[in-house]
Amino acid sequence: MDILIYGTTEFSYLVAARLHQQHNITILHDSGELSDKFGNLDVSIVEGSGGDIAVLEKIEAEKSDLFIACSTIDEANIVACWTIKKIADTETICFIAKAALYKNFSSITHNQYQTRYDIDSIIWPEQLLTQDIFRIISVPEALDVEFLAGGKAKLFEYRIKENSTIVDKTIKDCHFPKNVLIPGITRDGKLFIPNGATTIRLHDKVVFIGTSMALDTLAADFFKHDRKVKTVSIIGGGSVGFMLAEKLERTGIKVKLIEQSPQRCAFLADSLKKTLVLQGNGTDLELLESEAIAAADACICTTDNDEKNLLCSLLIKQLGSRRIVTRVGNIQNYELFEHVGIDVVVSPKASALTEVLNRIQAQKVDVIALIEGGKGEVLRLTLPDTFQEIRIKNMQLPVNAIIGVIIRGHKVIIPNGENSLQARDRLKIFSMKEDSEKIKEFFFA
Amino acid sequence: MTSPFITSALGIILLVFGGIVLLPIGVAAIEGDYRSALPFLAASAFSFALGLLCRWHGRFCKNFDSMRHNEGLLIVTLTWIVTAAIGAIPYLFFGLSPVDAYFESVSGFTTTGATILTDFSLYPRPFFFWRSLTQWLGGMGIIVLFVAILPQFGVAGRRIFFAEAPGPTEDKLTPRITHTAKALWLIYLLLTVLEVLCLVIAGMPLFDAVCNSFSTMAAGGFSPHPLSIMGYQSSAVTWITTLFMVLAGTNFALQYKCFIKGKAKPLITNDEFRFYLTIIAATSLLLAYFLFRMPGGTVSASLRDSMFQVSSIITTTGFASADFALWTVPAQAVLFAVMLTGSCAGSAGGGVKVVRVLFVARFLIREIDQIVHPRAILPIKIDRVTIQEDIQRQMLSFLLFYLVLLLVSGFAVTMIEQNAAVGFVGTAATIGNIGPGFGEIGPMGSFGNLHLATKVIFTIDMIVGRLELIPFLAMLSPEFWSFTRN
Secondary structure: EEEEEOOOOOOHHHHHHHHHOEEEEEEOOOOOOOOOHHOOOOOOEEEEEOHHHHHHOOHHHOOOEEEEEEEOOHHHHHHHHHHHHOOOOOEEEOOOOOOHHHHHHHHHHHHHOOOOOOEEEEOHHHHHHHHHHHHHHHOOOOOOEEEEEHHOOEEEEEEEEOOOOOOOEEHHHOOOOEEEEEEEEEEOOEEEOOOOOOEEEOOOEEEEEEEEHHHHHHHHHHOOOOOOEEEEEEEEEOOHHHHHHHHHHHOOOOEEEEEEHHHHHHHHOOOOOOOEEEOOOOOOOOHHHOHHHHHEEEEEOOOOHHHHHHHHHHHHOOOOOOEEEOOOOOHHHHHHHHOOOOEEEHHHHHHHHHHHHOOOOOOEEEEEEEEOOOOOEEEEEEOOOOOOOOOHHHHHOOOOEEEEEEEEEEEEOOOOOOOEEEEEEEEEEEEEEHHHHHHHHHHOO | HHHHHHHHHHHHHHHHHHHHHOOOHHHHHHHHHHHHHHHHHHHHOOOHHHHHHHHHHHHOOOOOOOOOHHHHHHHHHHHHHHHHHHHHHHHOOOOOOHHHHHHHHHHHOOOOOOOOOOOHHOOOOHHHOOOOOHHHHHOOOOOHHHHOOOOOHHHHHHHHHHHHHOOOOOOOOOHHHHHHHHHHHHHHHHHHEEEEEEEHHOOOOOHHHHHHHHHHOOOOOOOOOHHHHHOOOHHHHHHHHHHHHHHHOOOOHHHHHHHHHOOOHHHHHHHHHHHHHHHHHHHHHHHHHHHHHHOOOHHHHHHHHHHHHHHHOOOOOOOOOOOOOHHOOHHHHHHHHHHHOOOOOOOOOOOOOOHHHHHHHHHHHHHHHHHHHHOOOOOOOOEEEEEHHHHHHHHHHHHHHHHHHHHHHHHHHHHHHHHHHHHHHHHHHOOOHOOOOHHHHHHOOOOOOOOOOOOOOOHHHHHHHOOOHHHHHHHHHHHHOOOOOO
């Protein structure tokens, strides 16, 4: 697949790094310094404007299958997407970071405008992150929450705590509800795919996949699901903090939001209906204590500064918060954050990457969720018409992977070894990131 | 400030007003009472003469586009003072003393509804028609009327439009102020016609229906019947009047959007309107309870009278469906409380205005919250929009001035009349453009027996209250009067 990326932001590096070994990637960038790290990638780099037809024609942009515009300027991205549409019917993905512009494109009615906007998909990383955080904190205690097959199946990730009844038991002795699988466990920062004989240890992070109902039963039986989320504290009132507060207050959750800039505070207080906006520094211990920030059911640190987020999270943890969700800007800091004991680490770039991988439909396989900062992936694929029916236990997968969900017509099946796969089944497969290519080859060879 | 400018603008207004004063002659003609036409002819002639004089002094200036803020304020204030004076001329012919005539006229134009009349049988129908008509003209605002019908004002129209009703919110319905003024008069006229029809169907004579409708929609309170609405002894009339009083106290711009444009949402979701209805409902129930406890109270009568009386006082109309001066003290206290609230901004009513009361309530709640959360940013929102600092300051200072004026005037009248009830209730009733107070100035009483000085003070109160203090306060500054002659 030929992919053309416009812009040399952190994100374009991330996409290129993830895809450069399987796809032909060209990076187009405006004149100026180019970060050294792009030199380590097996891609071609061209200087020029994304809105310049001559440049696009020169690099044969019409032959590319996908165009991703992710420069820092929204308007430049939009123009670049429009320009390439003038010369070829390439699929376009446009990055936007302004609420007003995003609303133009994302509104359901935008096809009814006099002339269409003509951009295939719009990505606003902050907005995706907001959705991710919202989904995670809506399930008490969960570290990660993903919806599969339109919500009929779900994926939860939990940490095993001291008082848990399943510590030091093997998976087959745990008596989990029917229709629940454990496709992955993270122990000491390493993700692996367990089998029935694997023992669950203290502080393991366990991924569960299953039907919606079964997972709810699991949550109620094995993890405290009795207390609903009623109060949330947010540190940082940027786009994510603002959109999250808006979303939360609409569901009736009480929100306290700390923001440093007085001007931004005024904007937030004007725009939000019930949220209590506090002006101050998120690392001001006195403020955190007097406003009882840590007493909330969930605390979310979402400033645009990793150092500050880290310090904030640790302070709040020390004050006794039960649940902390922290935003990380630089993906390289992800593991450090996890290491110092922050439960949920989220990143707008990871959210956006999932979304982009989702759109790259190579061989009818796409990634619908990244687990553990991208170490694991949930793949979605549809079996070809020529596929021979086979029982799962008789199937010789070349790598370790778990078929989490089979969707056959309207039926959602959480399979075990006895189930069989049929042609046209839609599968959700959990695998390690490095193995996903081999899985594609296995099913479509 | 240039005086030719002001006199010229005033001249135009007086020339048109000279025409309006002729309207009661129509009633005189229908009645065949040609002698009653004379006072109005005289007033009209005087208005024309004065208007021409002003025009001549103003060198027949036609372009007012360079009008400044202070000049706008002065034109508005002078318009009210002078038109009320012309409106008082006919009363002189019916035997009222000059001060009484001016009091009655100001009470009409400011839609107060306080009367100095004691015996209604002495006067002919054109007289009562003129009283109600002055209220109807003053209800939507004389300036709004002139902005609507006189194209001369152009850009300056905008200035004087907002100088007349300096409410905290600027609702313009249309980009051009003339169209807004026309739209407001349209909805006002339609509601008036509707009320006349309803009252006639309910069995009221046509003449009374017209006069009462004029007074109701203007939130005025003059009735051709000496016993006010009580005199018609009809539940239907009482309920119809209640409904239209509530409408008269509602923002006309929002009613225009609701009834003419078919967009009900701005009205229904309006914070002020909701608060206004809540106050009416809550105080009516409380009052109904007190009335029910009085000897001979029935559920239906107490509910009807409490709803009517609360609406009448809160919208600053001042009609009476019962002599509330005879009610128990708790019942009167409830009425006095709503007297201080007033109607919605942008309505025909006067008073402090519900939006300001709502603002103060939220301001106080904010202060309490701020003590609990010292670092919180807590904006005060009305209609989901934050009130800017300068508007907050304006509203608070308005309330403070209102209070100061209430106290100063109240003390002065108390000393003159040696009666605190007349002093303070009377002041509240006149500044708020409500009309009747309690005791001897109650709905069945009259302001006629008061001391001359009291009448003068109340007359000033009425004008100042109608113009919402600001033009009056501006005029207290010596800097305001720095004229330049060119």
